[in-house]
Amino acid sequence: MNTAHPAPGRLVAYGCLALSMSLVGSYVALSKPLVAAFPVLLLAWLRFGIAALAMPHWLRRPADEPLMTSRTRGLVFLESFLGNFMFSICMLFGVSLTSAVSAGVIMASIPAVVAIGSWMFLRERITPRVGLAIACAALGIGLLALAPGQATAHAGNATSGQMPWLGNLLVFCAVVCEASYAVIGKSLTGRLGPKRISSLINLWGFVLSTPFGIWFALHFDFGAVSFGLWSLLVVYALAASIWTVWLWMTGLKGVPASQAGVFTVMLPVSAAAVGVLVLDERLSTPQVLAFALALVGVVLATWPSRRA
Numbered sequence: 001m002n003t004a005h006p007a008p009g010r011l012v013a014y015g016c017l018a019l020s021m022s023l024v025g026s027y028v029a030l031s032k033p034l035v036a037a038f039p040v041l042l043l044a045w046l047r048f049g050i051a052a053l054a055m056p057h058w059l060r061r062p063a064d065e066p067l068m069t070s071r072t073r074g075l076v077f078l079e080s081f082l083g084n085f086m087f088s089i090c091m092l093f094g095v096s097l098t099s100a101v102s103a104g105v106i107m108a109s110i111p112a113v114v115a116i117g118s119w120m121f122l123r124e125r126i127t128p129r130v131g132l133a134i135a136c137a138a139l140g141i142g143l144l145a146l147a148p149g150q151a152t153a154h155a156g157n158a159t160s161g162q163m164p165w166l167g168n169l170l171v172f173c174a175v176v177c178e179a180s181y182a183v184i185g186k187s188l189t190g191r192l193g194p195k196r197i198s199s200l201i202n203l204w205g206f207v208l209s210t211p212f213g214i215w216f217a218l219h220f221d222f223g224a225v226s227f228g229l230w231s232l233l234v235v236y237a238l239a240a241s242i243w244t245v246w247l248w249m250t251g252l253k254g255v256p257a258s259q260a261g262v263f264t265v266m267l268p269v270s271a272a273a274v275g276v277l278v279l280d281e282r283l284s285t286p287q288v289l290a291f292a293l294a295l296v297g298v299v300l301a302t303w304p305s306r307r308a
Contacts, residue, residue, distance in 0.1 A: 010254060010255070012254065013250070013251040013252075013253070013254030013255045014251070014255065014263070015251075016247040016248070016250045016251035017247070017248065017251035017252075017255065017263035018263045018266050019247050020243075020244045020245075020247035020248040020251065020263075021244075021248075021263050021264050021266035021267040021270070022266040022267075022269075022270045023239050023243055023244045023247070023270075024240075024244050024267050024270075025104065025107065025266060025267040025268060025269065025270030025271035025272075025273075025274070026239070026270045026271070026274050027236050027239045027240050027244075028091060028095060028100065028103055028104070028107065028267070028271045029095070029100035029103070029104070029270075029271045029272075029274035029275045029278070029279060030232065030236065030274060030278070031043075031091070031092055031095055031236060032095050032096070032100060032279060033229065033232065034092075034229065034232060034233060034236060035092050035093075035095060035096040036096070037225055037229050038220070038225070038233075039216045039220065040089065040092040040093050040096065041089070041209065041212035041213060041216055042212075042213055042216035042217055042220060043092060043233075044085070044088045044089060044092065044205075044209045044212075044213070045206070045209040045210060045212065045213020045214075045216075045217070046213065046233060046237065047088065047233070047236060047237040047240055047241060048084075048202055048203075048205040048206035048209055048237075048241060049206055049213075049237075050233070050234060050237035050238070050241075051202045051206075051237050051238060051240075051241030051242050052199075052202060052203060052206050054237075054238060054242060055195070055198065055199050055202070055242055056199075058195040058196060058198060058199035059196070059199045059200065059203065061196065062193065062196070065192065065193065065196070066191075068191070068192070072188070072191050072192070075184055075187055075188055075191075076188065076192075076197070076200050076201060076204065077204055078180070078184055079181060079184045079185060079188060079197070079201050080200070080201035080202070080203075080204035080205050080208070081204065081208065082177045082180040082181060082184070083177055083178060083180055083181025083182075083184065083185070083201070084181070084201050084202065084204070084205040084241075084245075085204070085205045085208045085209060086173075086174075086177045087174050087177035087178055087181065088205070088240070090170045090171065090173040090174035090177060091103075091170075091171060091174040093167075093170050094167045094168070094169075094170030094171035094173075094174060095167065095171065096167065097163050097164060097166050097167025097170065098164045098167030098168050098171065099164070099275060099281050100271055100272065100274060100275030100279055100281055101271075101272045101275045101276065101281050101283060101287055101291070102164065102167070102168055102171070102287065103167075103168075103171045103271055103275075104267070104268035104269070104270075104271030104272035104275065104291070105140055105141065105268060105272070105287065105290045105291050105294050106141055106168055106171045106172050106175060106294075107171065107174075107175060107178075107264075107267050107268045107271060108137065108140065108264075108267070108268035108291070108294030108295060108297065109137035109138075109140070109141060109172070109175055109294060109297065110175050110178055110179055110182070110264045110267065111133065111264055111297070112130070112133050112134040112136075112137040112138075112297055113137075113175055113176055113179040114179045114182055114183065115130045115133070115134065116134065117179050117180070117183060121183075129300050130300070132297075132300055133296075133297040133299075133300035134297070135297075136293045136294065136296050136297030136300065137293075137294055137297040139290075139293050140289075140290040140291070140292075140293035140294035140297065141168070141172065141290070141294075142290075143286045143287075143289055143290035143293065182264075185197070185248065185249060185252055186252050188249070189249055189252045189253045194245075194246050194249035194250045194253070195246060197245070197249050198241070198242060198245040198246045198249065201245065202241045202242070202245070205241070251263075268291070268294060268295070269295075272291060
């Protein structure tokens with residue numbers, strides 16, 4: 001295991017994890033105006049491209065870092081494909097079809113999905129408390145079917161708000177990708193530094209999205225995009241590909257993956273807060289109940305157990 005990158009202090013790690021998930025939740029919500037202006041696959045390509053221009057120096061291997069093995073290369077690819085590329089595609093398509101509040105509720109099921117994945121692939125036991133957390137997450141997501149449609153469509157995006165069930169399904173697919181990202185990321189932090197992980201998985205995301213991005217770019221009117229949206233795109237790219245990844249990988253070095261899961265509560269909270277305060281969305285009664293159930297599930301799934 002590579003020890004060239006020392007783990008941060010516990011409080012610093014907590015702060016990095018909390019800030020990372022807060023930023024993820026914020027850009028999940030703020031991506032709604034962007035998907036109204038850009039085709040989703042073009043938006044993903046621009047995001048990875050802008051971030052790649054901002055961190056080429058992070059790709060350089062430090063002198064004290066060992067060469068990557070074939071297994072590490074495979075984990076880097078999976079981390080990018082599932083947690084970066086597929087997460088972006090599912091999330092961007094999803095938030096274009098549902099509300100930011102609903103997306104936040106569904107994102108709160110991440111700890112439960114991590115628990116199920118650990119049981120399936122790592123043979124970890126699901127405790128009764130975690131089982132109850134999974135049930136809360138499932139009930140919270142199910143309540144969204146009772147929520148009235150949100151009037152969140154933006155001009156120029158005729159599909160927004162028309163198929164919330166499909167949007168919710170795509171956001172849940174993003175949850176599965178994010179859970180994979182958390183599990184694989186913990187393994188990578190023992191082999192590579194946070195900056196190198198961030199740059200490598202972003203580069204893979206750019207490579208994977210390039211064929212789609214070029215095709216859409218050839219048929220897109222870039223002159224119709226306002227300066228404000230270009231500014232939002234730059235902030236979104238830097239937050240999604242650099243800041244959140246670096247913060248999360250830095251925090252994971254000092255905190256066990258199971259304990260880090262508690263900080264995913266910041267994702268749905270920030271997504272819903274931005275949806276209500278910035279995007280002028282409204283919370284319906286089913287959504288309030290679903291959000292409460294989802295947060296209860298997060299607490300149950302991630303609250304530290306007493307040890308002898």
